[in-house]
Amino acid sequence: MGLLVQKYGGTSVQTIERIKQVAEKIRRAKVAGRDLVVVVSAMAGETNRLLSLAHEISEIPDEREKDVLLASGEQVAVALLSLALKELGQPARSLLGHQVRIETDNAYGKACIRNIDSTKILQSLKAGEVVVVAGFQGVDEDDNITTLGRGGSDTSAVALAAFLNADACEIYTDVEGVFTADPGICTDAKKLARISYEEMIELASSGSKVLEIRSVEFAKKFSVPVHVRSTFVDVEGTWLVKEDASMDDVLVSGVSCDKNEAKLTLLRVPDRPGLAAQVFGPIADAHIVVDMIIQNASDDGTTDLTFTVPKADHKKALAIVEKTLPAVNAQGVKVDTDIAKVSVVGVGMRTHAGVAAKMFEVLGREGINIEMISTSEIKISVVIDAKYTELAMRVLHDAFIGNQGNV
């Protein structure tokens, strides 16, 4: 049998007891005949512990040194898991980012993987060892330590599967797979057996926290079959695969929500060409990611310009916009942090009309006002008052999924 890449998240290695359980799980897979490369995150809580040490020293810690600090978390985890495997009699070898040589660009804290040298991994596999690779970390061409950002171990695992041409990448986590909605909100949410890369990307970008979006983009680019499943419950999870014809039958695969955005509105701005550039240029320069934008021109030649940014950045964005106000001649700016983005996602939308109309109707029936709308080929997102989030999720899930799509 071929090569499998497995990834275990922080909660899977949170305690020594769990590390031992994971080691036993890995040993069984190895005994069953698979070659195994295992990617591990830092023990849950460790990254935050290290970050808070850094913040005791500096409000905005230097990016290079922060990466050196954080990378130590995965180093501890790979060493302990390798020790646990050897204790079970299973030959194993830990490899850090610089040892594998996972080469990235030098964007500290959010580096992108450029290349993975497979030499040492293949040597080690040939020697019958389970190779335990530190997730989340790499080195730039000058051997500086870099990290891939939150959830980066998912990306490490998928990238390793791609570069090693593995049969599949198994992402072990504390949920059983990808669900049609957050089961904490929609009690009748169902686990999906399969989901297309595109749908998963849209879900990840609209609030689902199961997988980091860059890892899914990587999987899509290299067509890596990804299996998201539970570390603790031994059942099939959700497979991320290429879109195929059968998927078109399902109108909506999932409903998601995101409460981490804030909305800014520039009031009654005289509408003229170049306005958007004037407003969004300085925001982009400050590395603030703008998600949705709408602009409504009124008869009097002015317009209200509304957009959303991550809630954590809204004060910075407000300060920037306030400086722009005189130049664009706006009457003022209004901030609303009490909003939620609710999205429905499904490749079936490509071939079926009417999903948007039905979504608006379902929300309208509950008296939920839609403040902003944004659509892609396979997703419709609306911004609503945050207090209606759970209600909106439930009625949309009922309408599109719970009752087989009948309203």
Next chain:
Amino acid sequence: MGLLVQKYGGTSVQTIERIKQVAEKIRRAKVAGRDLVVVVSAMAGETNRLLSLAHEISEIPDEREKDVLLASGEQVAVALLSLALKELGQPARSLLGHQVRIETDNAYGKACIRNIDSTKILQSLKAGEVVVVAGFQGVDEDDNITTLGRGGSDTSAVALAAFLNADACEIYTDVEGVFTADPGICTDAKKLARISYEEMIELASSGSKVLEIRSVEFAKKFSVPVHVRSTFVDVEGTWLVKEDASMDDVLVSGVSCDKNEAKLTLLRVPDRPGLAAQVFGPIADAHIVVDMIIQNASDDGTTDLTFTVPKADHKKALAIVEKTLPAVNAQGVKVDTDIAKVSVVGVGMRTHAGVAAKMFEVLGREGINIEMISTSEIKISVVIDAKYTELAMRVLHDAFIGNQGNV
């Protein structure tokens, strides 16, 4: 002014508060015009915390993975200290063992430094940065992470000073320097302004814990001036230097003790050539270090063969000796863990006779029985009953040092 290597031990970086103090100290030295390479140990307690995690998994953890685990401690420390320096506006850069490229052999847990590449350090110094190097760690030629053993950061610092041809190596620690005896035992112990490498080696091997013995050997080999001083009190400490003529005037530079040995005696062994090899061969094979050996032949052709080993190894040594008993025809074996080794050290002994006689006389006057004696050119060690340790230290210190050598 030239280059200074400074080393800060675990207690100097035990808390964020102390790391900030150390950063301020470094910044001042830099402002005073020195080029600085700073070597840091793991925060005090961290190495033991990591070790206990490993021991929760395995009684005898795999050596390679244990080194990967432990090396993370210094990684955290260099990152935090570099952050603290940058927060003070002092450019700084952390470098790990593999980044400097501190190349060692592959004896995990007790690796020896073979070579240090100075390229990156010199680049960084040229850019005006303080270079913060992780102590205790290196890589073998295949990029496996190795550690240098307990106290290895001292060795890292001295080796860096040697390879970089630094003006001096400052070892910052929680004591003010090297004392004529442990001030906790001899209240009138004096701080030495200077001590020769040879004396320091003898003191380190006979129980003084101020410096790791390998670091002193390294300093001697490359004639690195080493200044042992306090992190917390700003006074001159003790300089380790080459022996010079003026040192001969001092008969005894220091008195030390070591309670970490155990004594084994093979009783009434028929004395014949090859006996010692038969007894000590298997012990050496088990990597147990034998310190003192004495053998007294009696008239009946048998001999009592006595030797000391580290207390931690005495059970293993006993098991080995018991297997050898029939072959050497010994009557039995006796173990004594309740012993102490007390030593007087001084280069003056080379040119002055009578130190041993005076030592025995002083101990005899107190009724302290001498069980074993071992001498080198500049040291006399005796093994005594452990309960007399402090008494022996005090009377010897009084006799040789406290009263200017007058009894």
